[in-house]
Amino acid sequence: MHSVEEALELVSKHTIPLPTHECDAVDALGSALAEDLISDSDSPMFDKAMMDGYAVIAADLADGPANLEVVAEIAAGVTTDEVIRPGTCARIMTGAPMPPGADSVALVENSQIDSENVYRVTITQSISAGKNVLKKGALLSQGQIVLSAGSLIRPIEVGILSDMAKGKATVHQSPSISIISTGDELVEAGQETGPGQIRNSNGPMLEAMAREAGATVTQLGIVRDQRADLADAISKGLESDIMILSGGVSSGVLDLVPSELSAHGVEQIFHKVCIKPGKPLWFGKRVEGDKTTLVFGLPGNPVSSLVCFHLFVRRALNRLMGRADTPLYVPGFQLTRDFVNEGDRPVYFPAMACRKEGAGATISPLNWKGSADLATLAMANSLASFAPNTQYEAGQFISAVMV
Ligand SMILES: Nc1nc2c(c(=O)[nH]1)N[C@H]1C(S)=C(S)[C@@H](COP(=O)(O)OP(=O)(O)OC[C@H]3O[C@@H](n4cnc5c(N)ncnc54)[C@H](O)[C@@H]3O)O[C@H]1N2
Numbered sequence: 001m002h003s004v005e006e007a008l009e010l011v012s013k014h015t016i017p018l019p020t021h022e023c024d025a026v027d028a029l030g031s032a033l034a035e036d037l038i039s040d041s042d043s044p045m046f047d048k049a050m051m052d053g054y055a056v057i058a059a060d061l062a063d064g065p066a067n068l069e070v071v072a073e074i075a076a077g078v079t080t081d082e083v084i085r086p087g088t089c090a091r092i093m094t095g096a097p098m099p100p101g102a103d104s105v106a107l108v109e110n111s112q113i114d115s116e117n118v119y120r121v122t123i124t125q126s127i128s129a130g131k132n133v134l135k136k137g138a139l140l141s142q143g144q145i146v147l148s149a150g151s152l153i154r155p156i157e158v159g160i161l162s163d164m165a166k167g168k169a170t171v172h173q174s175p176s177i178s179i180i181s182t183g184d185e186l187v188e189a190g191q192e193t194g195p196g197q198i199r200n201s202n203g204p205m206l207e208a209m210a211r212e213a214g215a216t217v218t219q220l221g222i223v224r225d226q227r228a229d230l231a232d233a234i235s236k237g238l239e240s241d242i243m244i245l246s247g248g249v250s251s252g253v254l255d256l257v258p259s260e261l262s263a264h265g266v267e268q269i270f271h272k273v274c275i276k277p278g279k280p281l282w283f284g285k286r287v288e289g290d291k292t293t294l295v296f297g298l299p300g301n302p303v304s305s306l307v308c309f310h311l312f313v314r315r316a317l318n319r320l321m322g323r324a325d326t327p328l329y330v331p332g333f334q335l336t337r338d339f340v341n342e343g344d345r346p347v348y349f350p351a352m353a354c355r356k357e358g359a360g361a362t363i364s365p366l367n368w369k370g371s372a373d374l375a376t377l378a379m380a381n382s383l384a385s386f387a388p389n390t391q392y393e394a395g396q397f398i399s400a401v402m403v
């Protein structure tokens with residue numbers, strides 16, 4: 001049985017980023033940049049007034065208030081060739097290019113227009129050279145790497161990309177995921193349950209996780225534990241970049257998933273990982289021509305499915321999208337109570353992590369009742385990581401996976 005780290009390595013090794021394409025910056029939201037973004041110009045492209053007021057020569061105000069001649073008026077988007085010489089200034093608006101000769105902007109609040117001559121103004125306060133001016137190239141220099149390949153495109157990055165001449169992003173295609181929920185006991189969400197039946201919570205939950213991670217999802221619905229039904233759904237699912245099946249991967253007689261996958265040419269890469277919850281996880285891939293489909297058989301218990309998606313499917317999704325791997329564990333949480341992991345598998349235990357001012361970060365394992373208990377996870381924001389056969393004391397520091 002593989003360790004979590006070995007299994008993650010195998011997922012990474014078998015996942016190749018999807019092809020790239022160019023799109024409008026805003027349509028790249030949630031994707032990862034496929035290449036470095038190089039600044040095509042200085043930013044700002046000119047010395048820029050950052051306040052409404054008067055573009056002045058600071059030296060003119062060195063001895064206190066000064067009466068200056070207004071030789072130009074400059075609005076944002078307008079340039080002037082008028083040179084500001086000693087004793088003169090230009091009325092200027094926020095965002096406008098500075099006129100040649102001026103080195104600072106005196107605020108309009110610190111000025112008084114002569115009542116008899118609107119072309120003369122008294123600046124009432126001294127100012128230091130450079131004040132209220134953003135110099136050309138102060139934010140970015142032409143040729144500088146602004147965003148590195150692999151960066152996640154959030155609204156911030158959409159803004160940065162839109163500030164470039166091209167206004168476009170080169171990103172990896174977003175992955176397609178198909179989801180199959182296996183089990184004779186399942187009824188659709190919102191349906192009445194008969195004796196022994198349960199609702200399919202995994203299908204919608206996995207779809208939500210996949211969508212949140214930036215994938216497009218095809219629901220292939222509930223599939224009964226019968227080879228013909230499963231075969232049909234698997235054939236459809238193999239058209240996607242990732243196919244997820246929930247349930248039917250442990251050791252029961254109706255756990256048909258591994259053998260049916262193999263019958264469809266899906267090569268098993270691993271089955272079973274030393275983790276709780278999630279031990280029966282199955283991972284494989286099918287390569288046909290230039291199409292590769294990664295296949296995850298997630299354990300049916302809802303929390304096992306969720307944890308396996310969070311750790312392993314997300315790793316594959318990130319790789320397909322060309323995103324840099326993010327560290328799995330956040331260290332430095334102090335346990336608020338004693339905890340014993342008597343099992344022989346590392347446990348990812350639902351917990352509430354908390355960062356209080358002046359008190360560092362604490363973590364409280366919740367009263368979780370096992371792999372079927374999704375309700376308690378509603379109160380969790382993390383999975384506390386506990387080594388096998390280990391006793392922990394309150395106050396001890398541990399790592400956690402944030403969910
Ligand atoms: N003899 C063994 N039995 C089991 C082992 C084992 O190693 N040896 N592993 C256990 C572990 S750990 C887990 S986790 C489960 C996973 O089993 P399967 O992946 O085969 O899942 P199922 O048996 O089909 O279902 C388990 C459980 O989850 C419920 N379920 C299934 N699908 C859904 C769904 N779409 N939405 C909500 N809940 C679902 C199902 O009704 C079962 O209660 O196996 C242990 N057994």
Ligand code: MOO
Pocket residue numbers: 275276277278279280299301303304371
């Ligand atoms: O791995 Mo299972 O998910 O412990 O119940």
